[in-house]
Amino acid sequence: MSVIAPNFKFSEFVKSILDNAFWILLIFTLIGIPAVMLVLFYIEMPVINGELLTPFLALTWLADPSRTLPILKAFMTTDLFKIAAFPGFGFAALLAAGTIFIERKMLAKLQLRVGPFYCGKIEGILQLMGDGLKLISKEIIIPAKADKPIFWAAPVIFVATAAAFVALIPVAPGWVVADVDVGLLAVFAIIGFFPIITILSAWSSNSKFPFIGGIRALHQMVSFEIPLILSLLGVVILTGTLNLSEIVASQTHFPWIIFLPIGAIIFFITILAELERIPFDLPEAESEIVAGWLTEFSGMIYGLVQLGTYLKLYAFAALFVVLFLGGWTGPMIWPPFPEEIIKDGIVMGPIHAKIPGLPIFSQEMLNGVLWFVLKTVGVIFFILLPRGVFPRIRIDMLLSLGWYKLIGLAFVNIFIALGLLYAGVLGPGGIL
């Protein structure tokens, strides 16, 4: 018996939101708050108001609501928070999950179908969670003659490498996990890891189809790394720095895509190839080589590879935003935090509550994150779009595109950048 999608009803929509909110609250109270407590016991506590915050004091302060915000603010400056939550892994994973949801719904609309619908009640918003639970609960099957340690290690290293890539991305002024001076070189180094991981996992599974997929991935990634690096040299020439935060700061007036459109296009095409997305999904071409280098993965190993792939997608899209679209820069559209609340606190009838520690985030930072996320989502949309439009291309077409066309265009891009620099238009000491 087939199930027909019910008509949209506003009351049921509200009810489903309330339902989900209830469960989120329940899970947060039962698991989230104890977890926060545990973390508070283990992290290094900062000094607040000249007083070292011991875990005991933190708990007593938690009991006093007016002291909660300073503790939270202090916690947000720790490295643990930066790596695990905000500009690091958690933020990227959230955006990656959003990407998967958008990809499914957008592709469904393009192909005249509904997409995920039932799980989570609102437009299948919890489908990804269901998929994750399914992958975790499945058995992990390893081929009998596989090289087991490498086969196990490859997906983990894949996710770790993708997360390392994420750590280099500056999200807002000062909000970056690893603010290294040679940030772009570090990015190139990390991108160079991916083909090695791919060929390792493909070879270690000791199976024919993954092996062919791994060789294809190796060809594809290695030959597209060259135009990728060359296309970014234009930006480096014009900014004179390799630090990603400084590259963003140099684009406060105009993004580099205005002057280097060829470089941006080359970089976008190489992103598609590095991410193995259609039309460059040869390493996973299912009608030719089953699932390419992912064929022998099962259960959560496959889940890890998918997580790594989408983290990588976010990181590349974010890199495009940072280098060509001006990162967090943009007009100030975030409303300022009301001055009265900072000064007088909240006044509601008889209640006068003065809240110290406000605002938690500065206006510049929130505005920057907003612009960054908007631009990144836009780039991700354009990365996803070809999947609904193009068929897969062949390996010889791919290689000739990478070696002949893109590298040639990348040199044109470099000459444009050099011309702008020597004409004194842009760059250090330029008129703009």
Added chain:
Amino acid sequence: MNKELPPGLALQKVDERIMTLNVGPQHPGSGHMRIIVQIDGDFIVACDPDPGYVHRGEEKMAEYRNYITNIPHLERPVIHDSCNILYPYVLGVEEILGLEVPERAKYIRVIASELNRCVYTMYWLAIYGIFLGHSTMFMWPAGDRELLIDLLEKMTGARVTHAHFVPGGVRNDLPPNFEDVCLRQVNYFEKRIKEYAAVFYDNPILIARTENTGVLSREDAIRLGTTGSVLRASGVDYDLRKKEPYDVYEELDVHSNVMKEGDSYARSKIPWLDMMESCNIIRQALQKMPKSGSVRVKLKPNPKGKGFDSVYKRVESGRGSLGCYIVSDAKPEPYRVKLSVGSFRNLIALPYLLKGEKLGNMPAVYWSLNYWPVEADR
């Protein structure tokens, strides 16, 4: 050990550079069959199609059932094209029994078989899309196919296995108001499939991928005995609806689409052009069809052949010429039923076409042969 082994069993000398791939039967790009591919790097050195995984013995089963009960199971090999695979059988039985089919039934048969050809071709096109990695082209035909399936359901009562054709006409008359609904849906369907050009047939990547791959010359196409869209894509104007018109096809204006290139692109485009031609034929048939009248000759409960008699009838199905050879004796069951299907004849060309191609071209060439594994195995 000096015994001479038959060629299939002889041990082959293994080259270090050559890797043997078993594509199928558990492979997303094979269908219900196996293709043994030997590759050297990215190039296919040899290819050996190995059908037979879904052999069901339909022909032998037909010898134990009488002429009428044969109908529902003889359509099983191609359930998407069930009217066309029954067509030659029904024509043959009519000749054996000496039945005269009413005019209206003949037109209904033509409409049903053209609708069914489109339904089959849409399914084939959907799979061709996903074989080339084009997921939109998988979803669109699969969805638009529903339009015609709804029509066939109104006509016959079943979505896929219709069992609509019977010796002496068709099983049921058309439902009231069918002509208007059919015309409207077919017009909309034609409008939809014309949109496929923008996303699929004019797509530069698709053209670059399928052009000049698996080229079958005109001479080879005739020599290897291919039929249907494969033959017409190689420049041979051979359409049984025009060459040997059956039922009322001679009264309709049938145009057969021919392309000269003989590559995968031409082979994939011909069925799409044929669908538009089918829409044309349906519109003509709806216009010329008698508005009322009988659709079926009354048969005796258990018809028998008159004596030892044999008849061969063939029609143009979605996959090319589809023949049915029936030998009858004076019994209610046929003595022998032999189906000669286009799928198997087109498969013969596969090893010739894949030799020297890249591995990435394998799905594009293989599925462009308009091959249906279940029909080939029967």
